[in-house]
Amino acid sequence: MTDLKRRVAKNLDRFAPKDRMIALSTARSVLIMSGEIEMPFRSMSTLQSWLDEFAALGYPIGASAKVIPQDGEDGADTGLVVFQLVNAPTLAYLQPEMSALEWRVTMEARERPSTMNAAEVMNLAFELSVLSALGAFLQRKSQDYMARIPSTL
Helix, strand or coil: CCHHHHHHHHHHHHHCCCCCCCCCCCCCCCEECCEECCCCCCCHHHHHHHHHHHHHCCCCCCCCEEEEEEECHHHCEEEEEEEECCCCCCEEEEEEECCCCEEEEEECCCCCCCCCCHHHHHHHHHHHHHHHHHHHHHHHHHHHHHHCCCCCC
16 A cells, blocks of 8 residues: 555544534434534535645545536536546546535446456545545535534524
8 A cells, every 4th residue: 555545544534524513324404503404505616725625635636626617596606526536437526415414426327337457446446535535524624614604593
């Protein structure tokens, strides 16, 4: 295992949920304090700053991850994080599920099956671990963002 892969693996748990505000589950909503709250949309500039912050931590995302415009309600400045897997012809989208206050990864369907040798599968697994760390990072940034919003509940 390379030093870079060891560092990424070591840092994965830094972004795992650690408090009562969020649970990685299929629940349709999350109780925060005494009531339910919905996650506000993320602007393209906010998402880009979070992506830049993630890259500055040393994660090897290069040109694989970027923020693209997403149609928001009433012309809202909404972005979508996309991640192009290098070791598989697949594009993944990361976006918050508004009703659950959690980030989800959607992978595009592929037209053809993909056959790989063991080394290629390991490289893909590493990419997926970085994608997972990015999703957990965005989740944590969202939690921090929501914690700063005064509760109206």
